[in-house]
Amino acid sequence: MHPTMRHILGGFWLTGPIFDKELRVSSRRRRNYLLRVGYIALLALLLSVVWDSTVVSGYSDAYSVSRMARAGQEMVGLIVWFQFVTCQLLAIVMLSTAISGEVYHRTLGVLMTTPINSLQIVFGKLFSKLLQLILLLAISLPLLAIIRVFGGIPWGFVVQALTITLSATVFVGALSLFYSIYLRRSYVVIIVALITVGVLYLFIPAFAALVVQSFTNYRNFEQFFSYVNPFFALVFLQQYTFSPGSVPWQGGHHWLVHCGIMLAASAALLAWSVARVRLAALKQIAGGAAAAQPSKKTSAEPALSRPIESVHGCPIRWKEFRSPLLGRYRWLVLSMSLLLLIPLLIVYGYVGAEGHLDDEFSHMAFVAVYMGLGMLFTVVIPATGITSEKESQSWPVLLGTTIGDGAILMGKFWGALRRCLWAWVPLLAHVLIFTLWPGIIHPIAALGILLVVSGTVIFHIGSGLYFSTLSKRTTTAVVLNFILPALMWLLIPMLMFFATELAHTSNNFAEAYVDSIPFIQSIALMEGGVPVSGGMRYRGPYMKLNGVEVLFYLVVTTSMYGAIGCLFAWRAKCRFRKNIFG
Amino acid sequence: MIEIKQLTKQYGSLTALDHLDLTIKEGDIFGYIGPNGAGKTTTMRVLATLLDPTSGQAFIDGLDVTKKGNEVRCRVGYMPDFMGVYDDLKVFEYLEFFAAAFKIDRKKRQGIVEGVLELTDLTSKKHFTVDSLSRGMQQRLGLARVLIHDPKVLILDEPASGLDPRARIEVRELLLELKRMGKTIMISSHILSELEEICDQIGIIERGKLVFDGTMDEIRKHMGVHSRIKVEVIGDPQRALDVLSPMPQIGSVTIEQRALTVTFSDGQENNGFLAKALVQGGIDIVSIEPQKLKLDDAFLELTKGIVN
Ligand SMILES: Nc1ncnc2c1ncn2[C@@H]1O[C@H](COP(=O)(O)OP(=O)(O)OP(=O)(O)O)[C@@H](O)[C@H]1O
Ligand SMILES: [Mg+2]
Numbered sequence: 001m002h003p004t005m006r007h008i009l010g011g012f013w014l015t016g017p018i019f020d021k022e023l024r025v026s027s028r029r030r031r032n033y034l035l036r037v038g039y040i041a042l043l044a045l046l047l048s049v050v051w052d053s054t055v056v057s058g059y060s061d062a063y064s065v066s067r068m069a070r071a072g073q074e075m076v077g078l079i080v081w082f083q084f085v086t087c088q089l090l091a092i093v094m095l096s097t098a099i100s101g102e103v104y105h106r107t108l109g110v111l112m113t114t115p116i117n118s119l120q121i122v123f124g125k126l127f128s129k130l131l132q133l134i135l136l137l138a139i140s141l142p143l144l145a146i147i148r149v150f151g152g153i154p155w156g157f158v159v160q161a162l163t164i165t166l167s168a169t170v171f172v173g174a175l176s177l178f179y180s181i182y183l184r185r186s187y188v189v190i191i192v193a194l195i196t197v198g199v200l201y202l203f204i205p206a207f208a209a210l211v212v213q214s215f216t217n218y219r220n221f222e223q224f225f226s227y228v229n230p231f232f233a234l235v236f237l238q239q240y241t242f243s244p245g246s247v248p249w250q251g252g253h254h255w256l257v258h259c260g261i262m263l264a265a266s267a268a269l270l271a272w273s274v275a276r277v278r279l280a281a282l283k284q285i286a287g288g289a290a291a292a293q294p295s296k297k298t299s300a301e302p303a304l305s306r307p308i309e310s311v312h313g314c315p316i317r318w319k320e321f322r323s324p325l326l327g328r329y330r331w332l333v334l335s336m337s338l339l340l341l342i343p344l345l346i347v348y349g350y351v352g353a354e355g356h357l358d359d360e361f362s363h364m365a366f367v368a369v370y371m372g373l374g375m376l377f378t379v380v381i382p383a384t385g386i387t388s389e390k391e392s393q394s395w396p397v398l399l400g401t402t403i404g405d406g407a408i409l410m411g412k413f414w415g416a417l418r419r420c421l422w423a424w425v426p427l428l429a430h431v432l433i434f435t436l437w438p439g440i441i442h443p444i445a446a447l448g449i450l451l452v453v454s455g456t457v458i459f460h461i462g463s464g465l466y467f468s469t470l471s472k473r474t475t476t477a478v479v480l481n482f483i484l485p486a487l488m489w490l491l492i493p494m495l496m497f498f499a500t501e502l503a504h505t506s507n508n509f510a511e512a513y514v515d516s517i518p519f520i521q522s523i524a525l526m527e528g529g530v531p532v533s534g535g536m537r538y539r540g541p542y543m544k545l546n547g548v549e550v551l552f553y554l555v556v557t558t559s560m561y562g563a564i565g566c567l568f569a570w571r572a573k574c575r576f577r578k579n580i581f582g
Numbered sequence: 583m584i585e586i587k588q589l590t591k592q593y594g595s596l597t598a599l600d601h602l603d604l605t606i607k608e609g610d611i612f613g614y615i616g617p618n619g620a621g622k623t624t625t626m627r628v629l630a631t632l633l634d635p636t637s638g639q640a641f642i643d644g645l646d647v648t649k650k651g652n653e654v655r656c657r658v659g660y661m662p663d664f665m666g667v668y669d670d671l672k673v674f675e676y677l678e679f680f681a682a683a684f685k686i687d688r689k690k691r692q693g694i695v696e697g698v699l700e701l702t703d704l705t706s707k708k709h710f711t712v713d714s715l716s717r718g719m720q721q722r723l724g725l726a727r728v729l730i731h732d733p734k735v736l737i738l739d740e741p742a743s744g745l746d747p748r749a750r751i752e753v754r755e756l757l758l759e760l761k762r763m764g765k766t767i768m769i770s771s772h773i774l775s776e777l778e779e780i781c782d783q784i785g786i787i788e789r790g791k792l793v794f795d796g797t798m799d800e801i802r803k804h805m806g807v808h809s810r811i812k813v814e815v816i817g818d819p820q821r822a823l824d825v826l827s828p829m830p831q832i833g834s835v836t837i838e839q840r841a842l843t844v845t846f847s848d849g850q851e852n853n854g855f856l857a858k859a860l861v862q863g864g865i866d867i868v869s870i871e872p873q874k875l876k877l878d879d880a881f882l883e884l885t886k887g888i889v890n
Binding site: 308309310311312314315316318319323393394396397398399400401402403404577580581 | 631651679681692
């Protein structure tokens with residue numbers, strides 16, 4: 001065979017040395033093994049919960065056989081969805097450093113001077129991470145095979161679901177890699193990619209459905225979305241496999257078309273990335289920030305761009321407060337927000353036109369979305385506080401001064417608060433407007449929301465600063481700060497219900513715990529406080545309170561979260577001087 | 583002023599500092615030399631209170647660096663080998679920020695910052711953002727930052743790297759000026775000949791151990807090659823060799839092309855007798871040139887170049 005041919009067929013042109021390097025490095029990282037163990041543990045846990053809740057022993061054989069089949073379906077469904085969600089999340093996180101990491105370590109420019117081409121860089125990064133994800137998918141295959149024994153699950157479903165998951169993973173991975181060319185900070189890449197996926201998967205379909213429904217009688221847009229949206233594709237696949245009657249149109253090869261579309265979209269993103277990598281490298285060579293900011297202001301006429309400011313008060317806080325709120329991309333962020341405001345207003349208009357504005361469910365939905373947004377930013381921003389100093393190597397310099405650890409902590413705290421508060425503006429604005437609009441949100445509920453938000457904010461900032469002190473890299477800190485609420489507010493409650501189910505005891509305690517979750521509280525507040533005419537009745541999973549009692553209860557939980565946040569912050573302060581040089 | 587006792591630092595199984603003992607007198611400039619990975623940066627980090635040693639103690643101005651962190655930081659100006667700069671601050675703001683971090687009174691800050699800018703020749707750059715400075719200028723900015731709180735002790739990790747020849751000389755002048763102001767300076771460098779001229783004391787470290795510590799003169803004595811003299815003659819150098827080698831004061835004579843390299847057996851400085859002996863032996867001299875022992879030679883001879 002001709003050597004070039006062999007090269008091409010051997011896949012060398014796609015992978016090459018970068019791929020090798022990534023694999024070698026990833027096999028040295030302990031966290032990759034932890035990830036696999038964690039993945040399997042979580043999956044096993046979820047499965048046992050499903051098993052326990054569907055298969056109850058003590059019934060007749062015939063009954064339990066059909067139960068088995070039912071449990072089998074549910075468990076396969078669970079595995080499939082679990083894979084679908086985790087693989088995409090992991091792909092976003094893993095590829096968020098793909099190009100920005102090389103720029104950050106100043107290796108991209110070096111790579112460009114070698115015969116490695118952009119194609120190999122992009123595909124080497126993508127494939128090495130995908131390989132790890134495929135490994136994760138593979139370790140759950142035996143489970144799928146076992147569960148299939150229960151019957152009622154065609155192989156076709158398993159294969160199709162895996163293909164949909166894989167193509168969706170390739171797509172979000174390509175998206176994350178694409179953003180990592182333009183954005184220097186990997187946590188920004190993660191946020192932007194998550195928001196993009198949220199908009200693509202949920203907001204656009206919901207909005208389109210709304211618009212289409214209000215103008216036409218067309219009701220089958222799910223069918224259209226199942227071609228371009230993996231979320232819908234998977235729902236659709238599950239429907240026509242397990243309850244064929246519920247789907248009005250025929251499945252057939254629809255999943256293949258869907259995966260083709262997703263892969264084509266990924267290919268487009270990757271092609272664009274390949275084309276841009278070289279430019280990113282040139283920028284890095286030309287000198288990081290200076291070149292990334294092509295405005296002539298900074299270099300040519302530095303004196304005119306901005307007057308020198310005098311330091312006042314605590315120096316750390318001063319520095320935190322004088323950096324621009326939205327950073328370099330403020331115009332982009334502002335215009336994007338304005339752009340999103342238009343469909344948002346349309347949604348409000350639609351809800352109003354349908355007469356749902358004084359309906360508690362619409363407010364529960366709005367508050368849930370806004371809470372999610374606020375929490376997303378509040379989890380991410382504080383976690384960058386200390387690691388950004390470490391990454392820019394200014395941390396030892398700062399600790400070499402006589403500035404107190406307490407002052408550093410407070411400065412960082414205020415800085416983080418300032419930067420994440422604007423993410424709460426939508427929630428607070430919504431609540432404020434509809435409270436002042438008489439008859440919609442009860443003032444006690446509004447106050448309650450304020451309490452819930454302040455507790456959450458202090459909690460996330462405290463833990464964020466703590467993880468930021470522990471970690472060397474920002475991305476690690478951000479991921480840890482996501483894992484904490486996921487553990488506290490998802491996994492632990494689940495375990496609690498599971499345990500009470502097993503022990504056949506009352507689940508009062510578990511319900512009371514769920515009641516203390518800020519997200520649940522905010523939704524319960526809306527349920528109980530809309531409309532005003534119904535009076536204030538808070539109906540949490542456990543707590544049943546009326547009127548002002550709610551506020552007392554919320555003060556207690558808020559101070560609890562505040563205390564935990566402060567505890568974390570204090571631990572962070574104690575650890576400042578440990579392991580300064582990693 | 584600086585006292586290090588049995589200092590040991592281990593990174594896992596690697597011993598970066600191995601029972602190091604070192605004393606630096608007040609007002610001295612101490613040159614800290616060693617091959618890559620010898621442990622220079624590690625020592626300096628310990629002294630700057632940024633790294634806890636595995637065992638042993640270090641004192642600055644009589645204060646234990648592991649216990650009296652804040653007092654020590656008041657007295658020490660530490661300039662790391664790789665220094666971070668905040669990319670969104672201007673030069674003046676950057677310095678004022680650190681002045682504030684050292685709790686310098688707000689009214690005095692302006693004057694102090696102007697002063698150190700002047701001293702490091704950065705006044706013309708004070709409106710520039712820090713990341714738009716060249717590497718050498720950032721290095722000078724680092725020096726300026728170290729001086730901002732007027733510390734008694736300066737710990738400078740390779741301050742001259744990235745500086746152009748003129749700036750190197752300026753830094754040398756600056757260090758001498760600071761010495762005159764009574765500061766104790768510990769400086770590590772790879773440019774050995776540069777240290778030679780300004781250092782009162784030299785320490786050579788290899789694999790975490792001090793292999794030599796003393797003044798330049800002591801190094802010369804220690805090496806036993808106190809004076810090495812190059813003699814160039816007209817005609818056959820072998821004849822000169824025959825004249826010189828029987829003499830009792832002469833340690834060794836070797837021939838390199840047309841020149842002889844002579845060392846003395848005892849540590850004596852005076853080489854006047856050489857010329858006399860040669861002239862009496864009927865040999866015409868082109869030149870007699872005493873060779874100073876360069877720090878580079880001492881460095882090469884004392885260290886084995888084993889990378890830790
Ligand atoms: N954070 C660390 N973790 C593990 N080993 C380290 C760490 N920092 C330094 N070392 C090791 O300690 C030894 C001494 O390092 P150090 O930085 O003090 O050397 P140095 O004399 O400053 O070298 P150079 O001249 O290259 O700056 C080296 O072998 C290095 O590999
Ligand atoms: Mg060093």
